[in-house]
Amino acid sequence: AQKVTQAQTEISVVEKEDVTLDCVYETRDTTYYLFWYKQPPSGELVFLIRRNSFDEQNEISGRYSWNFQKSTSSFNFTITASQVVDSAVYFCALQTQGGSEKLVFGKGTKLTVNP
C-alpha cells in the first residue's frame, strides 16, 4: 500500500525565516513519482514539482528547494527567506507505476508566514 506522511500539521514563521516542510512516503514499487502542490487561501491546488524515483538530484527553483532521499523515503521542501505570499497549505503526493494514475496525498502542512 502507498502512504504519504506529513507530520507537521501547522507551521508558523516570521517573514525571511527559512522553513522546511517534511514528507515521508511508503511504497513497495521501485518506480514512482513524488509531487508537491501548494493550496493558497483561494483554494486551487497549484503544482510545484514532480520527481521520479530514479532521479535523486536535489532541485532549486528560486527560493524553493527540494531534497529527495530514497534512503530515508523522504522528499522535503524548503522555502528560503519566506514571504507572506508563501502562506498556504502544502501537500506532498505519491504516484506509483503500478497504481494507475492515482495520487496519494499527505494530509498537508499549513504554513503561516507572519510579517
Next chain:
Amino acid sequence: DVKVTQSSRYLVKRTGEKVFLECVQDMDHENMFWYRQDPGLGLRLIYFSYDVKMKEKGDIPEGYSVSREKKERFSLILESASTNQTSMYLCASSPRRVGNQPQHFGDGTRLSIL
C-alpha cells in the same frame, strides 16, 4: 495553460436532494478525477476516469456516482445528499500516462448540505 473549470465555487443544498457538480477541462486530457478535501484528512479520491464512459472507484465512492459522456466533462453526482457530504470538492485532469504528468486542479466547490 491548462484550465479546469468547476461550475460553482459555493453551493448550498438540502438533505435528500440530488446534487450535480460539474467539471470541464480544455486540454483534451484523458484522465479526470474527483476528490474531496476535509480538515485533517487531506485529499481523498472519490472517482476517476481514464476515458469517455469509463469510471473507476477511488477510496471513498460510497454515496457518489459519476458521469463522463464527453471527454472534456466529468460530473460528480450525490444521489441523495447527506450532511456528512458537506465538504470541499476538487476536480483534476491529466494526460494519459507519459512520464506520469501532474494533475491540474480546478478552483474547488465548497458544498454545504443542510
